[in-house]
Amino acid sequence: MSVRSYRRPRPLSPLREHLRDTLWFAPTLGLVLSVLLWVGASALDTALITALKEEQSYDEVRSLMSITEDAKTIVTTISSAMMTFIGVVFSISLVAVQMASGQLTPRVVRIFVRSRISKLTLTIFLATFLFSLLVLTSYDSDINPRRVSSVPVIQSLLTMVLVALSLLLFIAYVSSTLRLMQVGPVVDRITREAMRALARQPTGEGTPVELPPESLRIPYRGRAGVLRDVNVTWLVRRARRQGVVLRLIPRIGDFVVPGTPMLAVHGKSNTRLRVPSFAVHVGTERTFHQDLGLGLRQLSDIALRALSPAVNDPTTAVQCVDRIVQLLSALAHEPLGALHHRDTQGQVRLEQDVPNWTDLVDLGLAEIRAASTNAPQVTRRLMAAVDDLLLLLAQDPASTWGWDERVMVEERRIPLLRHRTLLVQSVVGAVSEAADREFALLADRQGIG
Incomplete structure (x- = not known):
């Protein structure tokens, strides 16, 4: 852990x-x-x-x-x-x-x-x-x-x-x-809420947890909407009483409709499980309560609007990239993956799927990279962002993962290197002058300082 x-x-x-x-x-x-x-x-x-x-x-x-x-x-x-x-x-x-x-x-x-x-x-x-x-x-x-x-x-x-x-x-x-x-206070507020959401989340366990065979799937019966959060405490208690393990099928933030499989039951239950409305909350918008990717989603949205031809504000996009790097840095050495919520005896009672490192990197960088081809201020900041994250991964923190840490570091380098390669290819294809390409691909933490 x-x-x-x-x-x-x-x-x-x-x-x-x-x-x-x-x-x-x-x-x-x-x-x-x-x-x-x-x-x-x-x-x-x-x-x-x-x-x-x-x-x-x-x-x-x-x-x-x-x-x-x-x-x-x-x-x-x-x-x-x-x-x-x-x-x-x-x-x-x-x-x-x-x-x-x-x-x-x-x-x-x-x-x-x-x-x-x-x-x-x-x-x-x-x-x-x-x-x-x-x-x-x-x-x-x-x-x-x-x-x-x-x-x-x-x-x-x-x-x-x-x-x-x-x-x-x-x-x-x-x-x-x-x-x-003002842009600065807004992106700072989004980042602070995202960091608080991260603090509330348990971490993955580095290695998969083997669950009993699946015996039943419980469909969702409420109104259509976005899965905002689940009542972890109630689900863990319910699973403990029934002697089973529950697995949340959709991710927090997914859109669900009546009939969508909501929970998978692993193990045999003596009674038929039902999910009350207060155990699974569906609404019209996502919230920060249990949503690990919402902060990156909002920062990316602000950056995309800033890079649109109608706004054309690359400085705002750079400020968003700054905060995206902050969030990804906080997650760089966290064991992401399926969350396993345990009861008071330490037994796994609820498994919850969350975005992995590749999902979060793509969420934070992919759309901004695609929209910033003709904005050298943003491409320079993205190059610096990828370099900083690669450097952070190369550092040797107090390891708590055992012998798999090196494998984890190499795996997390892959999406970052992929985004840097795609960024170089996009700039090379869009900018005709070699000097301009070299300038646009020079790493700079201020974009164009």
């Missing part, structure tokens, strides 16, 4: 990731919490006035009523202006995101949806609006301090705190949204 640390999947991990891909959960939770906050603040205000009246401190009650009457004007203004403020801010933000998705890739919208600052800002804005409306219902029309039952002192203070927090979050939100229009 690799020395890279691996965190065992938690039972609620898929649910947590699915909620992060939604924009409704956090604001809805914020609205519920704002109601609870108002109920608690209202109870404190009532207790405060009751205590003052018991002590017959009517002058203090009158002073609090005077203060809250002045605050009522502010609260009224907040409640009427907050929704307009929310509409204007998010309209501008959606225009910015639309521009970024047009310049880079439509998948940048997902970054906006998963952004914590976006969700927190929307949550606090809506909570402030709802809380201010609820506070207005707490104002008593009775001006006699002896008969008044509650004065919204604490509620008014909390409204001011929420407004101040909204203003601070507005500044952070605008700054975060503007960064979505």
Whole structure:
């Protein structure tokens, strides 16, 4: 096994990731919490006035009523202006995101949806609006301090705190949204999410694990869509109870339709296995939760759009190649292959196919190489990328694979050498001048530094 640390999947991990891909959960939770906050603040205000009246401190009650009457004007203004403020801010933000998705890739919208600052800002804005409306219902029309039952002192203070927090979050939100229009922060965000997905994945084992004979295949019964993730914890527990080994047939990211074979059962089960909907999640788009190749896919998409004749931005493509090299470097000495998820006794209970080294290299380099023939800045960066990866493979890390490490290194050199050969052939066939060909094939980590 690799020395890279691996965190065992938690039972609620898929649910947590699915909620992060939604924009409704956090604001809805914020609205519920704002109601609870108002109920608690209202109870404190009532207790405060009751205590003052018991002590017959009517002058203090009158002073609090005077203060809250002045605050009522502010609260009224907040409640009427907050929704307009929310509409204007998010309209501008959606225009910015639309521009970024047009310049880079439509998948940048997902970054906006998963952004914590976006969700927190929307949550606090809506909570402030709802809380201010609820506070207005707490104002008593009775001006006699002896008969008044509650004065919204604490509620008014909390409204001011929420407004101040909204203003601070507005500044952070605008700054975060503007960064979505810049190439560097976007590709950096994609890379960081891909690295986190890598950290969540267990590694392969270098040598194949022999499974019992296959006895059954379980078809998929849900709606058609992209296989986003599977509930590893549930499948491992189910396989352990039945005394079998399950093998996931499609890869994460594959498009499946009803009837597609989903799981192969290895070994004999006493009962017929059924896969509930929460064990296999299918959606409209891929996610980073268990998808090892999604980061490379998005970086490649951005680079391809940058190299299109309509955009013609090779510098953006070079920035994407930089991050592709970063991801491939992190995987260079990882034992890729089928993942084997084990139960608490160490027995293999679930086998999951993932992209191998050749698949990932092709995903990161093939399309960019084909589209960059007439962009010397990109071809020079690709030559440097291949050279750097070959050099990295030639290094001798702390070996944990045993005697097969040399074989692994030689096998992983093959797709890199193939891409370098194809790149040279493409440039030679497209560029007529020998000097230009030599210039375009000179390795340079900055493209044209």
